[in-house]
Amino acid sequence: MEFDFKKIEEKWQKAWNKEKAARAVTDPSRPKYYVLEMFPYPSGRIHMGHVRNYTIGDVIARYKTMQGFNVLHPMGFDAFGQPAENAAIKNNSDPEDWTLQCIDWMKKEMFRMGYSYDWEREVSTCLSDYYKWNQWIFLKMLEKGLAYRKASSVNWCPSCLTTLANEEVVQGGCWRCHTPVVDKELEQWYLKITDYSERLLEDLDILKNWPVRVLAMQKNWIGKSTGVEIYFKLEDGRTLPVFTTRQDTIFGATYVVLAPEHPVVKELIRNKPQEKEVSSFIEKVAHESRQVREAADVKKEGCFTGSYCLNPVTKEKIPVWVADYVLMGYGTGAIMAVPTHDQRDFLFAKEHGLPMRVVIQPKGVTLSADAMESAFEEEGVLVNSNAFNGVGNEEAKEKIAQWMEESRIGKKTIHWRLRDWLISRQRYWGTPIPVIYCDTCGVVGVSEKDLPVRLPEKVKITGEGGSPLNHVKNFVETKCPKCGKKARRETDTMATFIDSSWYFLRFCSPDEDQAPFKKEDVKYWMPVDQYIGGIEHAVLHLLYSRFFTKFLKDIGMLDFKEPFDRLLTQGMVLKDGEVMSKSKGNIVDPDGLLKEYGADTLRLFILFAAPPEAELDWSDTGMDGAWRFLSRVWRLVETCQEKKVTALASESAGLKNVRRKMHETVKKITCDMDGGFKFNTAISAVMELVNELYKLSSEEQGHPIALEAVQATVCLLAPFTPHVCEEMWQRLGSKESVFKSHWPTFSEKELQEDAAIYVIQVNGKVRSKIIVKLDADDEEVKRLVLSDVKTQEWIKGAVVKKILIVPKKLVSIVV
């Protein structure tokens, strides 16, 4: 008999909704658990990635609820952003209408998946009661000097017609549309995330329960280099600072290279024979696209400026070159070149016949500059380095840095890869930046009492570029909050990553209207105990959220350093080994599967097929397997109902076995859940228990022990497949929800077996097995092993050197 999943799922979805089963209330007398999935952009439809993400979260929420925690499991929508604008252009509609419609659709699909969200806490970032607080936080940053305006070369997406943050440029392209990004000179708003570089890096150490690869990616992105800024004297007496992490090689610096954009280049070449050549080289580089310029495999080009400078330690006159492999955007835009100990310098020096000198010798070999085929970049001992000869190069780094500071030829410096966060977007559908430009007072923040600066409605979006708000006269024209004179509003909107940088705090008190959140609510619920989302946010959203949290702590709003205690990055859902995409036409639609199999089967399969953080290759037959399993459990429950527990037959071996297996299963699953949410093995353990129950005779299946095991099965499975378990729980005679029952417990005593199977190894190979009563001592075990016929054959005619006994497991004989 199969179960009617459609009826059952509808029934319980309605019931849970009616009784607000997932309502969370701040209650400091109870232990809390905050589980959060990265909220979605409301595209209107949920895809397999969403299903996986939210199913993982829902299992955790339901599991923790059954364990007695006060669980906060909210959901909302990251509702600002470009797709709504694009849809509006395409359909000639309004981004707001479109977005709200999509949210509605998505909620319905989430509802049908049986997700236990506290919908009373729903948050949509496009609503003014939310984005008001984006503006409030921005103003706080403005006040602290962390929000500032700067004219600079920025990343520009020619397709989206807006600027992008560094984090939004992926392999030279726009993170949304992959169009190659170009440089543009613009004055824009930035957030000074670089003020937090050190803390963002250091506090990664606190995050013990984050995946190592996310930690590694953040560390890479922040990119700390510790070194020295060394002062080289130019011929005209001016100082040229150069940044290096290899100050130990300074005695081997035989020339200096400037980035083509370096401001001193023009002055160096003035009236020199090289002027023309260098100018045309600079011109050429300026016209190269970023992709070409930054590709690592292209040949390094450059030319001599005709000018020299002084190596501050050797006092040698060394040539100054210009080359495209030196970037203006890092360090000082100038490097000291040590061709013997840096591969790039080596190739460049060989190409242009520049001098080379070995200053680090490896152990055992003697390097000579002429014979080298590549730079020597490993550890060694200093040579040709005056007072530092004979010092190990790692030690020399510190000593030379010290000496340079003392003799004022350099200064210990740290450089970061992380750049300030560009947040201005030339788009409509986002939070207005709450700033006013006054001819008299300059840049003035909107007063707090005037928040929110509302996004004007019914704005025409043409998609032709420029901030749409620029054309909204009654928005732009305003009065200066300081002097009252006529002034203009900022018309750019904020990057949408601002919206998601603090939404987890808003969930703690979504209705608060005096502040972004209530301190006492946040104190109780935060930090998020378990955060779940895709690896694509390893840097972007997770770095920004960490930054916001640290800032809010600094202004006294929070008392913790990191927002997310544990992070689980779920793997992607693939089809035939490939990413699902519209262009490939290989999308598996959850909607169809919901209709065919129901939510429980879909949830079960997606959790069972692979560990949550691994990639999951979609399989239709796997869905059949999940369905088959649920039907098997269903039939067990039906049998229990029919039998009504009559026969109190004596405990058969099968029943004893079932009881032990039940305790084992409870232990195994509890361990799997607590030890990192290993859902796939947890589910396989329930399958094993069910298999044991199926081995019982039909008489045995009516025994209380069997019934107890069936009840445990339903409980253990409930977080995974909530609807059918709730129904089965009711059919087994309970009036309360299965989620109000306690998570099953196990007893170590029940796990005990009467006898243990000993594996017998001879010289490391398994040769036999014997069953030994538990109370047997080592001598007894030894005697039994040696009297085992099979074992005797393997040790016949040999001298037994050693017998090792691992209690209850194994005997190892060495002959």
Added chain:
RNA sequence: GCCGAAGUGGCGGAAUGGCAUACGCGGCGGUCUCAAAAACCGUUAGGUUCACGCCUGUGUGGGUUCGACUCCCACCUUCGGCACCA
């Protein structure tokens, strides 16, 4: 190049240093049926043997150990991130 992760049956994947391949999918055989589907039962790493068995097997090569998928060393491959970062 640097950083990180991972290599186990036909497939997805299990294994605190102790029976490698749990659980599931697929395959094969059977029960039921007029038949099929569903369901249920059995079987399923490779080689070898009539058979009991035996041998070989966790990317490759070494090492530690009574015993290694697991620990150590070297290497290969795949995937992901960063990438002319000085």
